Amino acid sequence: MTERETNPDARLVIVSNRGSVTFSRNDSGEREHSRGAGGLVTALNALSRQRSEAVWIASAQSDEDVRVAKETSETGESHEVEGLRILLVEHDADAYDLMYNHLANPLLWLVQHGLYDLPYSPALGHETRRAWEEGYLPINENFAEAVAHLLESSSEGGEPIVLVHDYQLYMVPHFLRERLGKSAFVSLFVHIPWPEPEGWRILPGYIREGILKSLLEADIVAFHTKGYARSFIRTAHETLGAEVDEEEGVVKYEGREVWVRPYPISIDPNEFEELARSEEVLEQEETVKSLPGKLLLRVDRMDLSKNIIRGFHAYDRMLELHPEMKGEVTFLARLQPSRGDIPEYAKYAGVVEKTVQEVNQRHASESWEPIVLSMEDDFMLSVAAYKNYDVLLVNAVRDGMNLIAKEAVVANEKNGVLILSESAGAHEELGEHALTVNPFDIDEQADALYDALIMPDDERARRAKSLQETIRSNTIEEWAEAQLEDIAAYREWGD
Amino acid sequence: MTERETNPDARLVIVSNRGSVTFSRNDSGEREHSRGAGGLVTALNALSRQRSEAVWIASAQSDEDVRVAKETSETGESHEVEGLRILLVEHDADAYDLMYNHLANPLLWLVQHGLYDLPYSPALGHETRRAWEEGYLPINENFAEAVAHLLESSSEGGEPIVLVHDYQLYMVPHFLRERLGKSAFVSLFVHIPWPEPEGWRILPGYIREGILKSLLEADIVAFHTKGYARSFIRTAHETLGAEVDEEEGVVKYEGREVWVRPYPISIDPNEFEELARSEEVLEQEETVKSLPGKLLLRVDRMDLSKNIIRGFHAYDRMLELHPEMKGEVTFLARLQPSRGDIPEYAKYAGVVEKTVQEVNQRHASESWEPIVLSMEDDFMLSVAAYKNYDVLLVNAVRDGMNLIAKEAVVANEKNGVLILSESAGAHEELGEHALTVNPFDIDEQADALYDALIMPDDERARRAKSLQETIRSNTIEEWAEAQLEDIAAYREWGD
Numbered sequence: 001m002t003e004r005e006t007n008p009d010a011r012l013v014i015v016s017n018r019g020s021v022t023f024s025r026n027d028s029g030e031r032e033h034s035r036g037a038g039g040l041v042t043a044l045n046a047l048s049r050q051r052s053e054a055v056w057i058a059s060a061q062s063d064e065d066v067r068v069a070k071e072t073s074e075t076g077e078s079h080e081v082e083g084l085r086i087l088l089v090e091h092d093a094d095a096y097d098l099m100y101n102h103l104a105n106p107l108l109w110l111v112q113h114g115l116y117d118l119p120y121s122p123a124l125g126h127e128t129r130r131a132w133e134e135g136y137l138p139i140n141e142n143f144a145e146a147v148a149h150l151l152e153s154s155s156e157g158g159e160p161i162v163l164v165h166d167y168q169l170y171m172v173p174h175f176l177r178e179r180l181g182k183s184a185f186v187s188l189f190v191h192i193p194w195p196e197p198e199g200w201r202i203l204p205g206y207i208r209e210g211i212l213k214s215l216l217e218a219d220i221v222a223f224h225t226k227g228y229a230r231s232f233i234r235t236a237h238e239t240l241g242a243e244v245d246e247e248e249g250v251v252k253y254e255g256r257e258v259w260v261r262p263y264p265i266s267i268d269p270n271e272f273e274e275l276a277r278s279e280e281v282l283e284q285e286e287t288v289k290s291l292p293g294k295l296l297l298r299v300d301r302m303d304l305s306k307n308i309i310r311g312f313h314a315y316d317r318m319l320e321l322h323p324e325m326k327g328e329v330t331f332l333a334r335l336q337p338s339r340g341d342i343p344e345y346a347k348y349a350g351v352v353e354k355t356v357q358e359v360n361q362r363h364a365s366e367s368w369e370p371i372v373l374s375m376e377d378d379f380m381l382s383v384a385a386y387k388n389y390d391v392l393l394v395n396a397v398r399d400g401m402n403l404i405a406k407e408a409v410v411a412n413e414k415n416g417v418l419i420l421s422e423s424a425g426a427h428e429e430l431g432e433h434a435l436t437v438n439p440f441d442i443d444e445q446a447d448a449l450y451d452a453l454i455m456p457d458d459e460r461a462r463r464a465k466s467l468q469e470t471i472r473s474n475t476i477e478e479w480a481e482a483q484l485e486d487i488a489a490y491r492e493w494g495d
Numbered sequence: 496m497t498e499r500e501t502n503p504d505a506r507l508v509i510v511s512n513r514g515s516v517t518f519s520r521n522d523s524g525e526r527e528h529s530r531g532a533g534g535l536v537t538a539l540n541a542l543s544r545q546r547s548e549a550v551w552i553a554s555a556q557s558d559e560d561v562r563v564a565k566e567t568s569e570t571g572e573s574h575e576v577e578g579l580r581i582l583l584v585e586h587d588a589d590a591y592d593l594m595y596n597h598l599a600n601p602l603l604w605l606v607q608h609g610l611y612d613l614p615y616s617p618a619l620g621h622e623t624r625r626a627w628e629e630g631y632l633p634i635n636e637n638f639a640e641a642v643a644h645l646l647e648s649s650s651e652g653g654e655p656i657v658l659v660h661d662y663q664l665y666m667v668p669h670f671l672r673e674r675l676g677k678s679a680f681v682s683l684f685v686h687i688p689w690p691e692p693e694g695w696r697i698l699p700g701y702i703r704e705g706i707l708k709s710l711l712e713a714d715i716v717a718f719h720t721k722g723y724a725r726s727f728i729r730t731a732h733e734t735l736g737a738e739v740d741e742e743e744g745v746v747k748y749e750g751r752e753v754w755v756r757p758y759p760i761s762i763d764p765n766e767f768e769e770l771a772r773s774e775e776v777l778e779q780e781e782t783v784k785s786l787p788g789k790l791l792l793r794v795d796r797m798d799l800s801k802n803i804i805r806g807f808h809a810y811d812r813m814l815e816l817h818p819e820m821k822g823e824v825t826f827l828a829r830l831q832p833s834r835g836d837i838p839e840y841a842k843y844a845g846v847v848e849k850t851v852q853e854v855n856q857r858h859a860s861e862s863w864e865p866i867v868l869s870m871e872d873d874f875m876l877s878v879a880a881y882k883n884y885d886v887l888l889v890n891a892v893r894d895g896m897n898l899i900a901k902e903a904v905v906a907n908e909k910n911g912v913l914i915l916s917e918s919a920g921a922h923e924e925l926g927e928h929a930l931t932v933n934p935f936d937i938d939e940q941a942d943a944l945y946d947a948l949i950m951p952d953d954e955r956a957r958r959a960k961s962l963q964e965t966i967r968s969n970t971i972e973e974w975a976e977a978q979l980e981d982i983a984a985y986r987e988w989g990d
Contacts, residue, residue, distance in 0.1 A: 114693070117612035118892050118935075119799040119843060123808060125938035196691035198609070201918070204936045304614040313618060348614060397613050423696070440613075441699045443620035 011158070012051040013147055014044050015172060016165035017100075019058025019088065021081050023065050031064060033081055039403035040165070040191065043265055046476040047163060048084055050484055057146055059096070059139075060088040078150070089146045091139055098135020102127070104168045106342050111202050112167065112192050113305045113398045115344075124204050132207055137171060144175030151184065161487060164188045164218070174214035185487055187220040191265070192400040193425070194228040197238040212239055216253040219490055221260050222483065224401045224425040229262045259490060263483055264429055265401050266476045272411045275383050284384035291330040292368055294453055295414075297389035298331075299382050299404050300396075301338040302375075304345065307397045307421065307439045308335065308352050312371060314395070314445030316359045319370065322450055327368040329390075329453055334374045334382050386411035391452040393419050394426070397439050401425035405434075406471050415464040417452035419445070429474070433466040506653070507546040508642055509539050510667060511660035512595075514553025514583065516576050518560050526559060528576055534898035535660070535686065538760055541971040542658060543579055545979055552641055554591070554634075555583040573645070584641045586634055593630020597622070599663045601837050606697050607662065607687050608800045608893045610839075619699050627702055632666060639670030646679065656982060659683045659713070669709035680982060682715040686760070687895040688920065689723040692733040707734055711748040714985055716755050717978065719896040719920040724757045754985055758978055759924055760896050761971045767906045770878050779879035786825040787863055789948055790909075792884035793826075794877050794899050795891075796833040797870075799840065802892045802916065802934045803830065803847050807866060809890075809940030811854045814865065817945055822863045824885075824948055829869045829877050881906035886947040888914050889921070892934050896920035900929075901966050910959040912947035914940070924969070928961040 020041045021033040035041070048054040055078045060069040068079055069090040078085040107128065110116050122128075143164075151160050162184050164172045173186050194200075200208055215221050216236065223229045233251055236242040242253040251258045275281055288295065296315070300306040315331050335352065339345040356371050363370045374381070386408040394405045402424040409418060409430075420427055420434035427436065435448045515536045516528045530536070543549040550573045555564040563574055564585040573580040602623065605611050617623075638659075646655050657679050659667045668681050689695075695703055710716050711731065718724045728746055731737040737748040746753045770776055783790065791810070795801040810826050830847070834840040851866050858865045869876070881903040889900045897919040904913060904925075915922055915929035922931065930943045 115614055119610055119802070120804065120846070122935055123805060124933070124936040125812065125941075128936075129938070196693055198691055198694075198918075201933075202935050204933055204939065307614070309615065310618060317620065351615070423693075438619070438696075438699055440617055440697050441619040441623075443624070444699065446620075 011151070011154075011160040012047070012054040013150065013160060013162045014047055014054060014056045014165070015058075015143055015147060015162065015169060016040065016044060016056070017059050017168040018061070019056060019086060020045060020084060021086060022062050023068050024062055025064055031068075035082070039265065039267065039401075039407075042268055042271065043476055043479065044165065045084070046268070046480040047483070050480055053085075055085045055087055055150060057087045057089060057143065057150070060090045066090050077153075087146065087150060089142055091142055095135050095138045095142075098131040099139040099168065100135075101341060102131035103136045105339060106344065107131075107203070107207075108167045108170075109192065110304070110344070111199060112195050114193075114195055114199050115304045115397065116202065118202075122202065128204060129206070132210075140169055140171035141175045143169060143172050144179060147172075147176060148179040151180065159184060159491075161185045162187070163483075166191045170211045171214045173218040174210075177217045185491060186218045187222055187483070187487065188215055188218045189222040189263075189483075190228065190232075190400075191224065193398050194223060194232045194235065196231050197235045200235045200239065208239060212236055213253075216240075216242065216251060216256065216258050218258060219494075220483075220486060221251075221258060223260070223262050224264050225428045226262045227428065228400075228425070229260045233260050259486065261486060263479055264425070264474060265403065266471065266474050266479050267403055267406045267410065268476050269410045269472055272383070272386075272407055275380075276387055276411045276413075278380070280380040281383045281387070284378070284381045285388065287381065288332070288384045288388050291332060291372060293328040293330050294390040295385070295388055296329050296331040296391045296393060296449065296453070297334070297385050297408070297416075298393045298395075299334040299385065299408065301336045302345065302349050302352065303338055304348050305397050305399060307395045308333070309348075309355050310439065310442055310445065311393055311395050312352075312355045312359050314442050314449060315371070316362065317442055317446035318449045319363050321446060325450070325453065326363055326370075327365060330369070331371045332374060332385055332389075333371060334385060336377060337375060383407075383411055387413050389416045390414055391417045391419060391449065393445075393449070394424055395419065395421045395437055395439050395445055396424045397421075399424040399426070405430060409464070409467045410471055412464065415457070415460040417455055417460055417463065418467060419448045419452055429470055430467060433463045433470065506646070506649075506655040507542070507549040508645065508655060508657045509542055509549060509551045509660070510553075510638055510642060510657065510664060511535065511539060511551070512554050512663040513556070514551060514581060515540060515579060516581060517557050518563050519557055520559055526563075530577070534760065534762065534896075534902075537763055537766065538971055538974065539660065540579070541763070541975040542978070545975050548580075550580045550582055550645060552582045552584060552638065552645070555585045561585050572648075582641060582645060584637055586637055590630050590633045590637075593626045594634040594663065595630075596836060597626035598631045600834060601839065602626075602698070602702075603662045603665075604687065605799070605839070606694060607690050609688075609690055609694050610799045610892065611697065613697075617697065623699060624701070627705075635664055635666035636670045638664060638667050639674060642667075642671060643674040646675065654679060654986075656680045657682075658978075661686045665706045666709045668713040669705075672712045680986060681713045682717060682978070682982065683710055683713045684717040684758075684978075685723070685727075685895075686719065688893050689718060689727045689730065691726050692730045695730045695734065703734060707731055708748075711735075711737065711746060711751065711753050713753060714989075715978075715981060716746075716753060718755070718757050719759050720923045721757045722923070723895075723920070724755045728755050754981065756981060758974055759920070759969060760898065761966065761969050761974050762898055762901045762905065763971050764905045764967055767878070767881075767902055770875075771882055771906045771908075773875070775875040776878045776882070779873070779876045780883065782876065783827070783879045783883050786827060786867060788823040788825050789885040790880070790883055791824050791826045791886045791888060791944065791948070792829070792880050792903070792911075793888045793890075794829040794880065794903065796831045797840065797844050797847065798833055799843050800892050800894060802890045803828070804843075804850050805934065805937055805940065806888055806890050807847075807850045807854050808937050809944060810866070811857065812937055812941035813944045814854075814858050816941060820945070820948065821858055821865075822860060825864070826866045827869060827880055827884075828866060829880060831872060832870060878902075878906055882908050884911045885909055886912045886914060886944065888940075888944070889919055890914065890916045890932055890934050890940055891919045892916075894919040894921070900925060904959070904962045905966055907959065910952070910955040912950055912955055912958065913962060914943045914947055924965055925962060928958045928965065 023033045060066045069088040078087040233244045236251045237244045249260045405426045418434040421439045437445045518528045555561045564583040573582040728739045731746045732739045744755045900921045913929040916934045932940045
């Protein structure tokens with residue numbers, strides 16, 4: 001980062017739907033805040049640290065968030081919390097519901113992960129159009145308005161850099177350009193998979209083209225893997241006829257040049273090392289260590305993309321093929337309830353629980369429960385499990401990255417074996433040292449479970465070491481720096 | 496076809512699972528045969544006509560077919576029927592069932608059309624492996640054995656040309672090369688869509704690589720559209736790391752060069768003109784003409800790919816938005832029962848029938864049934880409907896080509912409007928003159944139905960004329976010739 005370095009005074013604005021803090025009032029009526037957890041928060045914090053003047057814009061979620069949003073919209077100033085400058089945006093509640101629960105989460109999520117049962121769903125129509133026109137578009141415009149307002153209120157510091165994040169905010173680049181023209185650098189980072197062109201074509205014309213055109217108003221469009229970047233480039237070519245260069249990662253459209261680049265997201269290994277040593281985690285380890293036999297672990301949101309059901313079927317099959325393993329292993333499934341208001345998700349959760357009951361009934365003994373289902377929202381318990389697993393199962397149907405694979409490997413102290421779906425984004429980096437599985441193949445997963453459980457210690461150690469080294473060679477700091485380097489290069493190129 | 500012409504003495508062997516004739520015994524115990532219907536039969540007949548010495552190899556289906564197969568396997572000679580030389584292959588019944596009902600039709604068909612509900616299915620495993628090893632492979636080897644035997648029994652006529660057809664026979668090129676080496680030209684024609692690389696990756700490793708490697712032992716791999724050819728090339732690159740040239744349509748693998756080419760299949764327009772004038776069709780027209788109002792038509796197998804349910808929902812929606820159309824149109828749905836032994840298909844047929852009842856209950860009057868469901872196996876009735884439709888709905892989720900669109904347009908006498916899914920293979924040729932719809936968008940299809948029903952006569956005439964001309968400019972004869980020209984060019988290049 002010598003001569004390509006971007007102007008260190010450039011103002012950095014990060015825009016994402018969820019922020020890193022949520023405000024509330026305590027019993028005495030005083031304002032408090034809690035830090036959000038999760039990979040994106042760690043990642044965007046790392047980006048914020050790159051600039052002292054960075055501001056993070058996010059949706060107001062709680063009632064107190066709304067009050068904070070109202071205050072800052074009056075003063076025009078952001079709110080400083082734990083060294084981060086936060087600006088919360090208040091949305092119309094109905095519009096937000098349409099954006100979040102009717103457009104982004106069912107439709108875009110399911111299309112981008114390829115999870116629809118196409119003979120029957122989706123059934124698009126006027127409801128889709130309404131969610132788009134009265135939900136997705138106004139919420140995105142509201143965000144762009146907040147960015148423009150912030151940048152107008154302080155014009156010092158040169159050309160601003162606006163980093164927009166994820167599938168809730170695809171139209172922000174478009175509304176930003178309407179307000180700011182070319183006076184800002186804009187990137188959009190897609191944190192979920194990008195489907196191949198035919199998958200994208202499921203969307204109605206006004207969405208499929210609207211989103212692509214907005215993304216191509218950004219200067220850089222970023223993904224977690226080379227594969228998603230390539231799929232995006234092909235989609236731009238086949239949907240809009242844009243001129244593309246797959247090798248160079250460039251899309252040319254309406255006179256602009258857009259760079260399409262992979263930046264595999266990562267974690268902060270130090271954070272997990274500290275957590276692993278913390279008192280809360282040490283306490284939770286008692287629970288985890290009391291489970292009989294080796295520890296087989298999965299940690300996931302209860303999501304259609306995570307392949308939870310086939311994971312249990314594979315375990316069932318492994319016990320059927322190797323009955324000597326009964327009682328020698330416990331499958332701890334930490335499943336965080338998610339999106340229960342969406343019918344597809346409610347149905348899925350029901351099938352997951354039924355499958356657990358069936359497998360347990362089939363194999364349980366008096367002293368042994370084959371699958372322990374654990375749905376409490378307790379991150380410390382998850383970290384305690386990370387430390388102690390012998391085998392970690394990440395068999396997602398599709399997954400943007402899957403940061404749990406990285407977190408767990410860094411925290412693990414048992415040379416645990418990683419079983420990894422070839423369709424998780426993390427597979428591009430970690431596949432070489434994991435046991436790779438086809439997420440649709442029950443018997444292949446059953447074999448991988450068995451192989452992992454009986455793997456000799458030296459092979460376990462060798463694989464665990466390589467996984468650790470790979471993750472430590474690309475931490476969240478490198479992720480943030482790589483983006484800012486490319487931004488500097490893009491701006492130099494553009495001059 | 497002057498100097499590039501292939502050796503006219505070259506022996507031509509066509510291999511497909513189903514043949515053009517089925518044998519039976521009549522009441523007097525005499526052997527009879529009936530000609531098969533359907534687009535593939537017309538197409539392969541056209542290929543056969545290119546060479547007087549062509550032989551068509553197909554599976555014995557009926558008991559009498561098996562007797563014919565036994566006789567010919569003793570004499571080593573093919574059977575001449577209506578100017579075609581037929582060779583029937585007898586298979587082990589269990590192996591055939593595994594190939595047809597457990598591997599080709601559920602798995603390959605659903606993967607290639609992208610019809611699985613991925614959070615739940617497929618659940619691949621040992622049953623899949625058994626269907627592959629004990630069904631698909633032996634049946635394909637049996638076919639290759641029959642081809643090799645035929646070619647050995649008569650070595651006159653120079654280097655033979657073997658044209659293998661469709662997704663039941665993907666492994667035939669591999670088994671042919673084992674027996675014949677490079678002494679024959681081999682092509683394989685895929686008549687269904689080829690999915691994008693991620694779609695293909697659903698298959699277990701031994702199938703996804705096994706099939707690709709076999710196809711790349713052919714000299715030419717053929718598809719109906721440029722899009723499928725491109726997807727195949729990308730799949731070969733991403734699955735096997737083959738060197739590819741998308742523009743040129745070439746895949747290089749293990750020292751061989753394979754041409755990957757689109758030949759959009761077509762029909763014999765004369766056949767449909769003659770049929771349209773036939774006595775049987777004239778009789779059936781009475782039924783069709785007795786339906787009240789304009790005629791909206793669909794003709795399909797009851798298949799998950801055909802999008803029958805959304806078609807009825809779109810019609811329902813159109814009647815809701817335009818109640819003045821009630822009684823002014825009848826939707827005749829000619830649906831041929833199909834693959835009822837496959838659970839996904841049985842379920843789908845049930846939902847289709849339920850949907851018809853619901854829509855009819857919602858809108859029917861005493862004198863008008865909104866949807867007339869017609870499931871008799873009567874091709875003449877379909878042709879009678881072809882002649883008389885005002886609007887033809889072809890809204891497939893995905894479809895290799897959809898020959899019904901071509902047949903119906905050629906037979907139609909009403910300047911009928913074609914509503915065509917952008918995801919049907921036929922859309923590459925006919926989309927320009929049809930009303931294009933996104934198969935997942937109910938309201939777009941409802942609007943297209945309405946627009947088609949009220950379209951002014953001059954626009955109907957203009958579109959119908961362009962559709963007719965497009966189809967007549969690429970008949971089944973051109974389809975066959977284009978392939979033989981490329982075969983000649985390939986052989987010249989290879990010398």
